[in-house]
Amino acid sequence: MSGDPGAGFELDARLAADTAVVADWKLCRVLLMDDARFPWLILVPRKPGLVEIIDLDDNERLELTRETDRAMRLLRTVAPCDKLNVGALGNIVRQLHIHVVARRVGDAAWPGPVWGAGVPQRYEPAARNALVERLRADTGQA
Amino acid sequence: MSGDPGAGFELDARLAADTAVVADWKLCRVLLMDDARFPWLILVPRKPGLVEIIDLDDNERLELTRETDRAMRLLRTVAPCDKLNVGALGNIVRQLHIHVVARRVGDAAWPGPVWGAGVPQRYEPAARNALVERLRADTGQA
Numbered sequence: 001m002s003g004d005p006g007a008g009f010e011l012d013a014r015l016a017a018d019t020a021v022v023a024d025w026k027l028c029r030v031l032l033m034d035d036a037r038f039p040w041l042i043l044v045p046r047k048p049g050l051v052e053i054i055d056l057d058d059n060e061r062l063e064l065t066r067e068t069d070r071a072m073r074l075l076r077t078v079a080p081c082d083k084l085n086v087g088a089l090g091n092i093v094r095q096l097h098i099h100v101v102a103r104r105v106g107d108a109a110w111p112g113p114v115w116g117a118g119v120p121q122r123y124e125p126a127a128r129n130a131l132v133e134r135l136r137a138d139t140g141q142a
Numbered sequence: 143m144s145g146d147p148g149a150g151f152e153l154d155a156r157l158a159a160d161t162a163v164v165a166d167w168k169l170c171r172v173l174l175m176d177d178a179r180f181p182w183l184i185l186v187p188r189k190p191g192l193v194e195i196i197d198l199d200d201n202e203r204l205e206l207t208r209e210t211d212r213a214m215r216l217l218r219t220v221a222p223c224d225k226l227n228v229g230a231l232g233n234i235v236r237q238l239h240i241h242v243v244a245r246r247v248g249d250a251a252w253p254g255p256v257w258g259a260g261v262p263q264r265y266e267p268a269a270r271n272a273l274v275e276r277l278r279a280d281t282g283q284a
Contacts, residue, residue: 084194113229
C-alpha cells in the first residue's frame with residue numbers, strides 16, 4: 001500500500017446513503033447494502049480518486065483481491081447462498097467499489113443481475129444491526 | 143498453478159455458442175462475446191469443475207487477477223471506453239467465467255448492466271474476425 005490508506009478518502013454520498021458501515025479492512029471500507037432482498041457487501045478502497053480497478057497500484061490490487069475473496073467467504077457464513085456474484089460497474093457511482101452478493105435460486109432478481117433490478121427494500125433497523133454485528137464478528141480474520 | 147491447466151477442461155456449450163475464441167492465456171481461455179453492442183471479453187479459467195472465484199487455489203487466483211487486469215487494459219486499446227465493467231455472475235452458466243466489458247455513456251444498456259439487457263446483435267463475420275485479430279496482436283504481452 002502506498003501512503004496512508006484512508007488519507008483524503010471520502011465515501012461517495014450515494015453509497016453512504018444506501019449502506020451501513022461494517023468495518024474498515026486494510027484497504028477497503030466494507031459496507032452492507034441496505035436491501036433486505038439480497039445479502040450484499042460493497043468494498044470501497046479507501047484511496048481518493050479511484051475509478052477503475054486498474055487504477056490501483058500492484059500491492060493495492062493484490063489486497064483488493066484478498067479482501068474480495070474474504071467478503072465472499074464472509075457472506076457465505078451469514079447467509080444461504082447458491083451463487084456468489086461479484087461485480088465492479090461504476091456506471092452510476094464512479095467511485096471505485098466492488099459488489100459481492102449472495103444469490104439464491106428464485107431470489108427477487110434471479111437469474112438476472114441485482115443491479116437496477118426492482119425496488120430496494122430496506123432492512124428493519126434491528127435486523128440490519130444484527131446482521132452488521134454478525135459480519136463484524138469476522139473482523140479478526142485476515 | 144497446480145497440475146496442467148487445461149487438462150479435462152471443456153468450455154461450456156452456451157459460452158462456446160455465444161463467443162469467438164481469442165487466445166489461451168496462462169490460466170484462462172479468452173473469448174470475445176459475439177455482441178456488437180459492447181466490446182466484451184470473457185475469461186474462463188481452463189480447469190474443470192470451477193464455479194466460484196474462491197474455488198481457485200492461491201496461485202490461480204493471483205493469475206486470474208493478473209489476466210483480468212490484462213483484459214481490462216486490452217479492451218481499452220481496441221475500443222472507446224468510458225467505464226470498464228467487470229463481473230463474475232454465473233447464475234445461468236455455472237462454469238466460472240469473468241466478464242470484462244467496455245462501456246460507453248449512452249450504449250445500449252447504459253447505465254445499467256449488460257447482463258440480460260436487450261437482444262444481442264452478432265457481429266458481421268468480417269468485423270468480428272478483424273476485432274479478434276486486433277485482440278490477438280496483444281497476446282505477446284504478459
